[in-house]
Amino acid sequence: MTPHPVKSDQTLPDKADVVIIGGGIIGASTALELAERGIKVVLCEKGIIAGEQSSRNWGWCRQMGRDPREIPLAKISLDLWGQMNERTNCETGFRRCGILYLCQTQAELANREHWLKNHAIPQGLSSTILSSDETDRLTPGSSLPWSGALFTKDDGRAEPQIATAAIANAARSKGARLFTNCAVRGIERSAGRISAVITENGIINCDTVVVAGGAWSRRFCTNAGIELPQLTVVNSAMRSAPLDAHLPHTMAGEEFAIRKRLDGGYTIAHGIISIADIVPDSFRLAGAFLPALREEFKNLNFRVGGRFVDEARLARFWNMDETSPFEITRILDPKPSHRLLERAYNSLAKRFPVFNDIHIEERWAGIIDVTPDAVPVISAVAAIPGFYLATGFSGHGFGIGPGAGKLAADLITGAPPCVDPHPFRYERLVDGSKFEIY
Numbered sequence: 276m277t278p279h280p281v282k283s284d285q286t287l288p289d290k291a292d293v294v295i296i297g298g299g300i301i302g303a304s305t306a307l308e309l310a311e312r313g314i315k316v317v318l319c320e321k322g323i324i325a326g327e328q329s330s331r332n333w334g335w336c337r338q339m340g341r342d343p344r345e346i347p348l349a350k351i352s353l354d355l356w357g358q359m360n361e362r363t364n365c366e367t368g369f370r371r372c373g374i375l376y377l378c379q380t381q382a383e384l385a386n387r388e389h390w391l392k393n394h395a396i397p398q399g400l401s402s403t404i405l406s407s408d409e410t411d412r413l414t415p416g417s418s419l420p421w422s423g424a425l426f427t428k429d430d431g432r433a434e435p436q437i438a439t440a441a442i443a444n445a446a447r448s449k450g451a452r453l454f455t456n457c458a459v460r461g462i463e464r465s466a467g468r469i470s471a472v473i474t475e476n477g478i479i480n481c482d483t484v485v486v487a488g489g490a491w492s493r494r495f496c497t498n499a500g501i502e503l504p505q506l507t508v509v510n511s512a513m514r515s516a517p518l519d520a521h522l523p524h525t526m527a528g529e530e531f532a533i534r535k536r537l538d539g540g541y542t543i544a545h546g547i548i549s550i551a552d553i554v555p556d557s558f559r560l561a562g563a564f565l566p567a568l569r570e571e572f573k574n575l576n577f578r579v580g581g582r583f584v585d586e587a588r589l590a591r592f593w594n595m596d597e598t599s600p601f602e603i604t605r606i607l608d609p610k611p612s613h614r615l616l617e618r619a620y621n622s623l624a625k626r627f628p629v630f631n632d633i634h635i636e637e638r639w640a641g642i643i644d645v646t647p648d649a650v651p652v653i654s655a656v657a658a659i660p661g662f663y664l665a666t667g668f669s670g671h672g673f674g675i676g677p678g679a680g681k682l683a684a685d686l687i688t689g690a691p692p693c694v695d696p697h698p699f700r701y702e703r704l705v706d707g708s709k710f711e712i713y
């Protein structure tokens with residue numbers, strides 16, 4: 276899952292309108308939107324472009340099954356994905372392949388119908404429930420019939436190893452400047468508002484900063500005096516060699532989730548379970564995450580291991596002339612869970628025997644950042660004028676990345692927001708609002 280390389284610009288400017296911290300899909304999409312609006316934007320990435328979640332994800336671009344608060348952003352994002360190859364003048368791998376949630380039992384089907392009636396139909400999505408026969412026609416080679424499926428024909432897929440690079444390079448071609456191996460240590464304020472960022476390579480004066488730091492955003496914010504409740508989970512995936520399975524749709528069923536890749540192989544993962552490492556923040560944030568834990572408990576494997584010590588050793592507070600944690604770990608590269616991948620593979624091969632004895636080319640994992648209500652923060656932070664967050668994408672940020680970048684740019688430039696920004700406001704996480712989990 277090595278991302279397509281993006282070269283760094285060389286000389287750090289002393290001034291910019293906006294500095295974006297983080298070169299994942301959210302930072303790159305925000306940079307592209309701002310550059311297209313004529314804003315002087317600089318993006319700083321501590322490692323390489325898309326080195327963390329944005330190259331490691333499954334590549335699903337879905338509206339289906341989304342939290343209702345995210346559906347408007349997912350709809351806009353699918354439209355933006357549809358234009359992305361042309362806009363970036365590059366292949367991003369986006370295809371409207373359709374996504375299927377396969378159901379084995381009537382209870383699963385009823386659950387999917389509930390989402391369809393309550394959220395998809397009112398918000399005008401194309402999702403439908405397929406009968407058992409209709410599902411079987413879309414899943415040739417299945418060893419047993421399915422009870423039915425939830426299907427969204429205009430959902431899609433894109434290639435994580437190339438898409439963010441394409442977006443970042445397009446941002447540069449529109450005037451953005453990109454610096455890799457360039458950690459941002461912190462912010463400087465003047466009369467209370469943002470006046471500069473301090474990077475490991477020098478200072479950039481600016482009056483607006485966007486933190487799009489994925490799993491690092493909480494640490495950055497803590498040092499800047501902003502509380503951002505954010506935890507992480509580890510999710511694993513693998514890819515097969517090219518295979519003619521006649522299954523072009525992205526789909527999940529039982530314990531597997533698969534997506535046909537542009538290279539002819541499949542990205543395969545356990546469709547349900549992630550690993551929650553116990554780290555010092557697990558205790559600090561236990562209260563905020565309790566409602567989410569109650570909902571997700573069965574989908575999480577808790578683990579006590581090396582990450583507790585690694586995270587405990589990393590500084591929470593540092594001075595601007597000191598090496599920051601972002602320079603100590605350039606790229607988060609957790610070990611994949613072979614046990615969960617084996618379970619995914621067994622479930623897949625049992626249902627679709629064509630996958631028996633396939634060659635697995637690569638296994639990997641990524642660290643996903645989550646908020647207490649599993650909805651991102653795309654928002655100004657009122658306490659520090661000029662400080663914006665675009666983070667906490669809770670496992671959904673690849674698909675909704677283009678829309679998130681557009682919304683962030685709207686908020687920064689004062690343009691009418693492309694979707695209602697209220698569900699994504701920062702204050703909900705710290706003002707005692709009740710967390711709603713869907």
Ligand SMILES: Cc1cc2nc3c(=O)[nH]c(=O)nc-3n(C[C@H](O)[C@H](O)[C@H](O)COP(=O)(O)OP(=O)(O)OC[C@H]3O[C@@H](n4cnc5c(N)ncnc54)[C@H](O)[C@@H]3O)c2cc1C
Nearest residue numbers: 297299301321329332333335459488489641671672673674
């Ligand atoms: C295995 C897996 C499967 C997934 N599947 C899907 C899927 O199918 N569909 C979907 O929509 N989403 C999926 N996701 C989630 C999706 O990948 C993320 O939500 C999305 O990539 C988040 O993008 P980001 O830009 O916020 O974060 P990241 O891609 O993690 O980027 C953040 C970047 O910020 C940099 N950074 C942090 N702090 C600093 C600093 N101080 N200075 C400079 N740089 C800094 C980091 O180095 C990093 O490169 C999956 C995630 C994983 C791990």
